[in-house]
Amino acid sequence: MKLSAKSHLQLTVQKIIFLLLFSSSIGMLAWLTNHYNYQFDLTANQRHSLSSNSIALLNKLNKPVTVHAYTTDSVTKQAIQEIITRYQRIKSDFKLRLLNPDIDIEQIQKDGVVMNKPFAFVIYYNNRMELIDSLSEQAISNALLRLNRRDNQQVIFLRGHGEREINGTDNRAYTDLNKQLVDMGFNLQTINLLENTLPVTTKLLVIASPSNQYLAGEIEQVQNYINNGGNLLWLTDPGELYGLKKIATTLGLQLQGGVIVDNNIELRKTLGIEHPAIIPVTEYFPHIITNTIRYNTLFPMTRGISPLTTTQTVNNWQAEVLFNSSGKSWSEAGGLKEEMVFDSSAGDIAGPITVAVALHRARTNEGGNSQIAAGSQRVIVIGDSDFLSDTYIGAGANLNLGLNIFNWLIGDDDFISVEVKPAADTKLTLDNTQLAIIGFGFFLIIPLLLLIIGFRIWYLRKNR
Incomplete structure (x- = not known):
C-alpha cells in the first residue's frame, strides 16, 4: 500500500515523539537511580540487612558515629561501603572515612592502628574509640554497645x-x-x-x-x-x-x-x-x-x-x-x-x-x-x-x-531489646528417602524424559 505524503509525515512525527519519550524515560530513570536508592532483601533470615536488634541499638544512640577504614584494596573498599550503607540507612549521622594507610600516616598514628592485616577499622562514638578486627554487623554492633556503656561494668x-x-x-x-x-x-x-x-x-x-x-x-x-x-x-x-x-x-x-x-x-x-x-x-x-x-x-x-x-x-x-x-x-x-x-x-x-x-x-x-x-x-x-x-x-x-x-x-x-541475631539457616538437611528421590529423579527420570522427548521429535520429523 502506497502511503500519502501526509501519512508518511505523521508516521515520521510519531517515531520522533516515541524516540524522544523513550530517551526521556531512560534519562529520568538514570537520574532517579543516581539520586534515590531503595533496597529490599529477599534472602533467608534477611542476611543482607541489619537485624532488628542492631536497628533498635542505633535508635538508642543519640550521637554521631564515625568509622575509619584503612585499606588499599578496591574489593575491600566496596565491601566496607556496602556494610556501612546498611547502618547509614537507619542512622543519618553514621559516617565513613576510607583512608589509605600509605598516605594518611598522621591519622593512622592518631588512631593507634598497626597494619598487620590488609585492613584495619576504628569506630568512634561519644568521644571514645575502639579498634575492631572485622567489619561485620556483629563486630560493629558489639563495639557500639561497649562504647555506649556509661562506665566500666x-x-x-x-x-x-x-x-x-x-x-x-x-x-x-x-x-x-x-x-x-x-x-x-x-x-x-x-x-x-x-x-x-x-x-x-x-x-x-x-x-x-x-x-x-x-x-x-x-x-x-x-x-x-x-x-x-x-x-x-x-x-x-x-x-x-x-x-x-x-x-x-x-x-x-x-x-x-x-x-x-x-x-x-x-x-x-x-x-x-x-x-x-x-x-x-x-x-x-x-x-x-x-x-x-x-x-x-x-x-x-x-x-x-x-x-x-x-x-x-x-x-x-x-x-x-x-x-x-x-x-x-x-x-x-x-x-x-x-x-x-x-x-x-x-x-x-x-x-x-x-x-x-x-x-x-x-x-x-x-x-x-x-x-x-x-x-x-x-x-x-x-x-x-x-x-x-x-x-x-x-x-x-x-x-x-x-x-x-x-x-x-x-x-x-x-x-535489653538488643538480642543476639541468630545465624542464618543456610543448611539443607535431607533424609535418606529424600536423597534417594532426588538421585532417582536426576539420574533416571529426567534423562529418560529427555530421551522420550527427543525420540518423539525425531519420529515426527521422519514421518512428515
Missing part, C-alpha cells in the same frame, strides 16, 4: 566453693556466656572471699551454684554487700544451700528442696526433651527482662522458689515472678527415679512452680559506698544454674534471657 563471680567457672573447659562452665558479656562491654572477674574482699567498683555479684559450704565470714561479706545496695544474681540448683539460707531469708524467699519434674508429655515430645527434669518454659510474666523473649527456654535440674510470707514485704523488697514451670509439673521431694508419681503426702508440691524471681527496692546505701549509684537495687534468684552453661546456653532463648538478666541487673534497661 564490673561483674564479680564468686569462686572457691565449686561455683561455675567463667573460663573453664568442661560443659558446666560459663565460657560462652563470658565471651558474650565481654563483647558487650562487661568486665568479668572471679574472686575468692577468703583471699580478697569485693571491690568497691562491683556493679553486680554473681553466685553460681556452689557445691561447698561458705564460712560465716564470707556470708557476712555478701550480706554487707546487699545491705549497702549491691545488685545480686543468685543461681541455685536443687540440694544444699551451703550457708546461703540467710541470704534467702534476707530477700524474703524460701528455696524448695525438691526437683521440678514436668509431666507435659506432648510439649516435651515436640521439643525433643526426654528427661522429665529438663523444664521447658514457653510463657513468661510481663517484665522488661522477658518482654523481648519470643521462644522457649530450657532449665535442667530446677528447684522451686516461694515467698516467705504473702502478707507483707521483707526488708522492703518488691518481688516479681519472671516465669513458672507448667501446670503439669510438680516439685518431686523424693528425688529422681525411674517411675515418678505426684504424691502430696510425701512432700511433693503441685505446679505451676516459680522458677525465677526478680526483686527490687529503693537503694539506701547504708554503708555510704560512693561507688554504689542511687536508684533501684536489683536482685534475681533462679532455681537453676545449668541454663547458662556451655551445654545449654544455645538452647532456645537461653542466651538472650541471660543477657537480658545481666543488662537489667546493672541498670542498662535500654539494651
Whole structure:
C-alpha cells in the first residue's frame, strides 16, 4: 500500500515523539537511580540487612558515629561501603572515612592502628574509640554497645566453693556466656572471699551454684554487700544451700528442696526433651527482662522458689515472678527415679512452680559506698544454674534471657531489646528417602524424559 505524503509525515512525527519519550524515560530513570536508592532483601533470615536488634541499638544512640577504614584494596573498599550503607540507612549521622594507610600516616598514628592485616577499622562514638578486627554487623554492633556503656561494668563471680567457672573447659562452665558479656562491654572477674574482699567498683555479684559450704565470714561479706545496695544474681540448683539460707531469708524467699519434674508429655515430645527434669518454659510474666523473649527456654535440674510470707514485704523488697514451670509439673521431694508419681503426702508440691524471681527496692546505701549509684537495687534468684552453661546456653532463648538478666541487673534497661541475631539457616538437611528421590529423579527420570522427548521429535520429523 502506497502511503500519502501526509501519512508518511505523521508516521515520521510519531517515531520522533516515541524516540524522544523513550530517551526521556531512560534519562529520568538514570537520574532517579543516581539520586534515590531503595533496597529490599529477599534472602533467608534477611542476611543482607541489619537485624532488628542492631536497628533498635542505633535508635538508642543519640550521637554521631564515625568509622575509619584503612585499606588499599578496591574489593575491600566496596565491601566496607556496602556494610556501612546498611547502618547509614537507619542512622543519618553514621559516617565513613576510607583512608589509605600509605598516605594518611598522621591519622593512622592518631588512631593507634598497626597494619598487620590488609585492613584495619576504628569506630568512634561519644568521644571514645575502639579498634575492631572485622567489619561485620556483629563486630560493629558489639563495639557500639561497649562504647555506649556509661562506665566500666564490673561483674564479680564468686569462686572457691565449686561455683561455675567463667573460663573453664568442661560443659558446666560459663565460657560462652563470658565471651558474650565481654563483647558487650562487661568486665568479668572471679574472686575468692577468703583471699580478697569485693571491690568497691562491683556493679553486680554473681553466685553460681556452689557445691561447698561458705564460712560465716564470707556470708557476712555478701550480706554487707546487699545491705549497702549491691545488685545480686543468685543461681541455685536443687540440694544444699551451703550457708546461703540467710541470704534467702534476707530477700524474703524460701528455696524448695525438691526437683521440678514436668509431666507435659506432648510439649516435651515436640521439643525433643526426654528427661522429665529438663523444664521447658514457653510463657513468661510481663517484665522488661522477658518482654523481648519470643521462644522457649530450657532449665535442667530446677528447684522451686516461694515467698516467705504473702502478707507483707521483707526488708522492703518488691518481688516479681519472671516465669513458672507448667501446670503439669510438680516439685518431686523424693528425688529422681525411674517411675515418678505426684504424691502430696510425701512432700511433693503441685505446679505451676516459680522458677525465677526478680526483686527490687529503693537503694539506701547504708554503708555510704560512693561507688554504689542511687536508684533501684536489683536482685534475681533462679532455681537453676545449668541454663547458662556451655551445654545449654544455645538452647532456645537461653542466651538472650541471660543477657537480658545481666543488662537489667546493672541498670542498662535500654539494651535489653538488643538480642543476639541468630545465624542464618543456610543448611539443607535431607533424609535418606529424600536423597534417594532426588538421585532417582536426576539420574533416571529426567534423562529418560529427555530421551522420550527427543525420540518423539525425531519420529515426527521422519514421518512428515
